[in-house]
Amino acid sequence: MSNADRILNPALRSKIMSADEAAALITPGANVGMSGFTGAGYPKAVPLALANRIDAAHARGEPFRIGVWTGASTAPELDGALAKVNGFAMRLPYQSDPNCRKQINSGEMEYTDIHLSHVAQYAWFGFLGHLDVAVVEVAAVLEDGRLLPANSIGNNKTWLDQADKVILEVNSWVNSGLDGMHDIYYGTRRPPDRRPVPINAPGDRIGDRYYTIDPSKIVAVVETDSRDRNSPFTPPDANSKLIAGHILDFLAHEVRRGRLPRNMLPLQSGVGNVANAVLGGLIEGPFEDLTAYTEVLQDGMLDLIKAGKMRFASATAVSLSPDAALAFNNDAHEMKKSVILRPQEISNHPEVIRRLGIIAMNGLIEADIYGNVNSTHIGGTAIMNGIGGSGDFARNAFLSIFMTPSTAKNGAISCIVPMVTHVDHTEHDVHVVVTEQGLADLRGLSPKQRAKVIIENCAHPDYKPGLRAYFTRALEESPGRHTPHLLDEAFRFLPEWKAQQASRAAE
Amino acid sequence: MSNADRILNPALRSKIMSADEAAALITPGANVGMSGFTGAGYPKAVPLALANRIDAAHARGEPFRIGVWTGASTAPELDGALAKVNGFAMRLPYQSDPNCRKQINSGEMEYTDIHLSHVAQYAWFGFLGHLDVAVVEVAAVLEDGRLLPANSIGNNKTWLDQADKVILEVNSWVNSGLDGMHDIYYGTRRPPDRRPVPINAPGDRIGDRYYTIDPSKIVAVVETDSRDRNSPFTPPDANSKLIAGHILDFLAHEVRRGRLPRNMLPLQSGVGNVANAVLGGLIEGPFEDLTAYTEVLQDGMLDLIKAGKMRFASATAVSLSPDAALAFNNDAHEMKKSVILRPQEISNHPEVIRRLGIIAMNGLIEADIYGNVNSTHIGGTAIMNGIGGSGDFARNAFLSIFMTPSTAKNGAISCIVPMVTHVDHTEHDVHVVVTEQGLADLRGLSPKQRAKVIIENCAHPDYKPGLRAYFTRALEESPGRHTPHLLDEAFRFLPEWKAQQASRAAE
């Protein structure tokens, strides 16, 4: 199918233009809502053209920066390109791009890290300011002007509804056979007019197949033909396999105790290699008839579906490695029998997550001995990616599992620490912590009881003595003994703390 | 109405006994689910008798401790009495009793602090272990064995369902004219069988007026005739009035900007004097036709209802000062036209809170310059009360407001600090911080932008220079500048930190 066949609405055909022409419609200071979720469905041409335009303006000494709102992380062609030209005044709600991260952590750009389920409603509520432009990738424009979504939905519905002007990218690489995979829920309202979201199982369809949009808002249509860019997963390493093993043992134990049905409850799996390895482990595991209600469909889930182990997966984006993405695109017609893509306010909706009883599995940077989790900050100050949907899932899950290797940087840093330097998931939201060393089941435990199982089950042997010593001394010296701490050395495990101490000593 | 008229079921009449006899049915090591929510509806006789029994056992050198699960905080006759005799092995999910707090913070008893909306489901899921006995206050026993609830619901439905044995206290002080005020929802299920909670407005009735229970589980019925014990509110001080004023100005501003309807959205108001003062402020404010969807009905809300300013309030407990409680009890028949009491998993349900779009107003102990909030810990180690429902509301609210005087202990401690020593509400869950100094609107802001408004608008003038200096130095010296920090002195504002430094120096 050529791109011409994809833009069937005559009025919109007349708005076809180049990416440069479209980018020229975006003015300095604008807030721009872009499509894109974990490397899928982001616009591939306009952000690059815009980055060139910004670069040229800067070269002329003219200020030119914009605010960019997306679904989640995008790709080098968007976050990377705009960060490199210092084009971001503000970025929300999630990113994972090295250049973008560098700009944020050097203090050059502002970044607002928001629960992914909150973003669309904040835009509707007027909490984020005015949305000037939307730049959204779609797979096709129907004759009546409705739009066939591409490989991610994210906040697209909201950007299309809220923006003054809309720029479409129509990507003919996306197999239009995925028509029917999407479920765009138009039933959301602002309070006090909200009603229940009527999803009772991961496969329930409650919305439309297409975006509906006022065509008069569309100011440009840009044709593209390029695939989503994703990084391959590394094959699971020994640690990931150990982590996966501990989780599978735990889930099997929960089934035996009658606390979980035989086919589990719907799975949510975070981003990253460890999460993918756990899904890989399920292929050989005893569980059948699985479902997923999650943010992103990774390779591991696709494998489960293909192996007949997973019946259905609901997500907001297809985030696959290059080979898997190709296969998925070719099989779109088949895949839509077992995959549904929804707006992220629905894929991550607290109401639905709690109702379905999700088993949530997410990565972490540090966990402390009392069960608080840091998912976002290195050394308490530098952003890694962002909280993403992990808070939506962890808080409302049936089981909230956090996983990590016990050390980072080749063993130089313990991921289990006395006190985390930043909290994304509080002690009230973490049921299980698991490392390659073992699993700590924290349900119903007091802080001191948690400290014992986290240190003994999860910490690396090299760091156990230090953690035990901290906890023992805290038990004796802490002013309060509900959550015993030595405030002046709670961060001493951190290289950043040591460096600061050293630099003060040298002063 | 005498107590005899209150126990109409013949089988249950035959189980009437003394509190001592009933307490004798509770054995060492038992997990006991008790009624009680913020000083309302707690059992008044059996816990005291049990405390005596425990004390006597300890005097004989016999071990005797129990686990106690409640709705929320109770009263001296329950938490105080059992703490004094060291009778708690474990307490959950919330307390606010001085003796209990002392036991927890000295490390003598374990305390598990849980989101109030999570407790009932954790019990159902089997996450808390086995529930041996329930001790629940009710207002009457109907002829068919159903039970008329008293002044709080909390987790009573769940305790009655889950416990092996049930001890009832029938309190004839409670006006049975409140029959019809309660709404006990029996539609909850375990996943995967859950369905939407069909509440679309604070006044929607979705359940039964009475608890249903298998009468064969009831092992004792104890008659009581005593009022709920609540502490009076202190009249609003100057700071509380200033805080209330800032919040009312902000809400009026939001109405003018079209972000809030004229009659607001349903209010949730936390415990404490400041919260009560804000409600007091609304009486003179411009808002009409208010509603509340909250945990506890305080004096301030009752006044709003009586003044015709508030149309309807939904809560799980009536937590009034002594005079207001007396008036409420006398007017029960009238009050039930505008008040509904629900189980706490419904009053605090994330699904319902998000749907209704609550304006949540809660107290805090410390907020940091980046918008993280500590509601529970003094100096990071000693528990004050617990997170209560503040997380349920803050995370899912339309507007999440946290309020505090800018200093504590007569100005000796700044409640605005560089880094909180414990996080209950993360930077992602806090829209507004307000002190008597002013209000910081954090919506959509990055961490560094938040720091500026929190320091300038909320900090006390005595602490502003120190906070500014910290932030400025952190901007220069912090390894990462997304959330700039000096890890080795982030807690230096705390007396506990200073004390630890001093004691190390003396070593």
Ligand SMILES: CC(C)(COP(=O)(O)OP(=O)(O)OC[C@H]1O[C@@H](n2cnc3c(N)ncnc32)[C@H](O)[C@@H]1OP(=O)(O)O)[C@@H](O)C(=O)NCCC(=O)NCCS
């Ligand atoms: C927390 C998170 C970064 C872990 O990612 P991961 O790929 O599973 O884990 P890794 O072990 O590869 O860690 C990622 C990086 O952080 C570093 N890191 C991890 N723990 C660290 C620590 N305690 N100190 C310093 N660096 C650490 C790793 O060394 C690695 O760095 P590199 O990229 O320079 O090699 C990731 O899960 C995340 O961004 N989570 C938040 C969002 C989320 O949960 N999304 C899914 C929800 S739906």
Ligand SMILES: CC(C)(COP(=O)(O)OP(=O)(O)OC[C@H]1O[C@@H](n2cnc3c(N)ncnc32)[C@H](O)[C@@H]1OP(=O)(O)O)[C@@H](O)C(=O)NCCC(=O)NCCS
């Ligand atoms: C946070 C909370 C303790 C504040 O209570 P409050 O009555 O509004 O506030 P106060 O200013 O009276 O503070 C209570 C005590 O904490 C102390 N305190 C407050 N801030 C402090 C600080 N930064 N450092 C040390 N002590 C502090 C006060 O001095 C006071 O101590 P006292 O009882 O010895 O006089 C209370 O709101 C709470 O328990 N919140 C958590 C649960 C919750 O939010 N429930 C409602 C949800 S539905």
